[in-house]
Amino acid sequence: MHRRTATRPNEQWQADHTLLDVAILDRRGNPVRPWLSVILDDYSRAVAGYTVFTGAPNAEQTALALHQAVRAKPDPAWPVQGLPEVLYSDHGADFTSTRLERVCLDTHIRLIHSRVGVPQGRGKIERFYGTITTEVLPHLPGHIPHGTGGTPTSPPALSLEQLDAVVQRYLIEDYHARVHSETGQAPATRWIGAGWIPRAPARPEDLDLLLLTAATTRIVQRDGIRFHGTRYICPVLAAYVSETVTIRYDPRDAGEVRVYHQDTFLCRAIAPELAAETITLQQLQQARSARRKELKQQLRARRSLADALPADDRWAPPPAPAPRPTAGPPAEPASRHRLRTYATD
Structure with a gap:
């Protein structure tokens, strides 16, 4: 059986989504299950970019993960950057969108989709998801054991931003620095190799225009x-x-x-x-x-x-005295208006 393997960094990137086995709290405090989108370098097994989000996978989340993968990272311990030669993905609606095709066309990336119903071609990225599932998620509050019907073992307590920070810290401090059992090298070290210059976009602002939706x-x-x-x-x-x-x-x-x-x-x-x-x-x-x-x-x-404070009437003017009644003859009752008559009428 032939297994295709890239021969150098950035020759081929794999992209896929997975539903994480953990529950977090959304903005309203309701428990939800997040998704993880990952772009993996086939040669070094290093993660080039990722995004954690709630809701169904869409083209916007894929664009954000690809944007992070191409650009230089603020942390020097995460060296993966540049443009790949091939982007390998499945037949999801977000991967087959017109926007992604235009991005690959403008940046000279060859977009390849796997065969429908044949996930064996994405085994490397599926193995990374298994690593996340077994090494990171069981230690988080709200962990959902696989195959239990979505019932967490502990109450969810993390927000989306906190989960994003946990994933990034695991990638930089553990996964990229640890020797991979198949390649025999740490992913970050294998991606750097003997030193090389990755292919960069000619105009980074055009890439922002395409990917920042x-x-x-x-x-x-x-x-x-x-x-x-x-x-x-x-x-x-x-x-x-x-x-x-x-x-x-x-x-x-x-x-x-x-x-x-x-x-x-x-x-x-x-x-x-x-x-x-x-x-x-x-x-x-x-x-x-x-x-x-x-x-x-x-x-x-x-x-x-x-x-609750009483009214402050210290400087209010004193009330005017009531007028006294004057003694005198009683006032005659007002006469009723009658029709006047004259002698000449």
């Missing part, structure tokens, strides 16, 4: 762009005050946005208060909602205290 329009103000209560600034925006622009952003990093004017890339605008750390858009929205609730509670408490 979350977009909205804003009007440029004198002090920058306002988005979800946060100010984003860039010197280039000074020439576009009062004009409408399109911003594209990564929901996992609200520290910066990409600004486009009539589908032309202008700049990257950053939020000064968020530039020093990575914060997701959902965390930003939750922080704003919590602050709004706190202010409303303070207003209610102050109104209650103000209503």
Whole structure:
């Protein structure tokens, strides 16, 4: 039996989704099961990019995972980046979408789909999912043993952001640094090899335009762009005050946005208060909602205290004295109006 294996890094990437055996809490506090999308390098077994999300898999989540895979990572311990020669996936609706085909066409990536009903070609990425299932998920609250019908062994306690942080820490600190039993090398070490330069997109801003599907329009103000209560600034925006622009952003990093004017890339605008750390858009929205609730509670408490205080009438003018009745003859009752008659009538 012939088993196809890549001969160098970034020759072939595999992409797939899986439903994780763990329950987490969504924004409303309800338990849900998240999905994991992974893009795996066939040669080194290193994870190039991933995304954790709730809901059904779609093209947006695939685009976010591919965007992370292509770009350089902030952590130098995660070296995988660049463009692959082949992207291998199944026949899911998100992998066969027109957007993904356009991305592969513009970046010169050969898109190959596996045969319908034949999952053997995706055995390497399925093995990675098995590693996640056996080594990470059993130690998390809300773990669901495989084949138990979706009943967690403990109450769910993690949010989506916390689960994302756990997966990333496991990849960098454990999986990429540990010797793989089949290749005999750590995935990060095998991907670097003897040193080579990965193929990069000619225009990274065009890749952002294709892969960052979350977009909205804003009007440029004198002090920058306002988005979800946060100010984003860039010197280039000074020439576009009062004009409408399109911003594209990564929901996992609200520290910066990409600004486009009539589908032309202008700049990257950053939020000064968020530039020093990575914060997701959902965390930003939750922080704003919590602050709004706190202010409303303070207003209610102050109104209650103000209503309980006695009225301050120290400087109010004294009431006017009531007029005294004057002694005299009793007043005649008012006569009723009658029709007057004259002698000449």
